Amino acid sequence: MTPEKDLVQRPLRVGESVQLTDDKGRHHTIILEAGKRFHTHRGALDHDDLIGAPEGCVVYSDRKVPYLALRPLLMDFVLSMPRGATVIYPKDAAAIIGWADIFPGARVLEAGAGSGAMSCSLLRAIGSQGALYSFERREDFATVAQANVEKFFGAPQSSWHLAVGDLVEELPNSGAAQGVDRAILDMLAPWECIDAVADYLVPGGVLVVYVATTTQLSTLVEALRVHGGFTEPVSSETLVRTWHVEGLAVRPDHRMIGHTGFLVQTRRMAQGVDAPPRRRRPAKG
Secondary structure, three states: OOOOOOOOOOOOOOOOEEEEEOOOOOEEEEEOOOOOEEEEOOEEEEHHHOOOOOOOEEEEOOOOOEEEEEOOOHHHHHHHOOOOOOOOOHHHHHHHHHHOOOOOOOEEEEEOOOOOHHHHHHHHHHOOOOEEEEEEOOHHHHHHHHHHHHHHHOOOOOOEEEEEOOHHHHHHHOHHHHOEEEEEEEOOOHHHHHHHHHHHEEEEEEEEEEEOOHHHHHHHHHHHHHHOOEOOOEEEOOOEOOEEEEOOEEEEOOOOEOOOOEEEEEEEOOOOOOOOOOOOOOOOO
């Protein structure tokens, strides 16, 4: 074993969320409160046993069942968060951050905000020096998104600007009207907003659109080509398959996270410059 090092630790504190995992891999998320007990069908444990303890510790219920205690990751939070609209799943959110090349300090346009899952990922990526301009047409969804973002970060975020209303109507009156580096669209008919986004996305800026169906995918890609102010769209989907590894018994798990949506990525051309026509090899015959 390696010798213990004097590492800087952040002990678990009152008011924090903690994810408890039992010996069967089942997760329970609790918010720590002094003097409170957490009850399961496998016994109860005291919050006081966790408060002040280091992250990654193991506590036992009164029935001697071990629970691993860790702060939940963003993906854990997203999968258990209250929802208005359907959330963008972590595998797609991670792909969007990569495909859009979100960087610290970036100015990002997002529509719609949905339940705030993608907003959390974007806010983490841009940092305190960036700016996220989110637009959501439905006020009830926007309320859920705001509550989820504030719950995850523990406070309102000064870099986040949430507007309720139609993107095309609200965009000219928002801070995003000064120009954005990246644009992320997750809506039913994103092709209706291409002209508006193009007006405020800087040359070289990246547009990533999330759509659920092949019909939406086809309509969107053709609309981007007709617009002419974007590079040739690249379409993809992300599939995640976990593996069972037990000694020499190594095989893919029987279940996998399959299709959830398509991603379309493209970049803004310079003002007044049309994308060069794409040369396609003619079909045989």
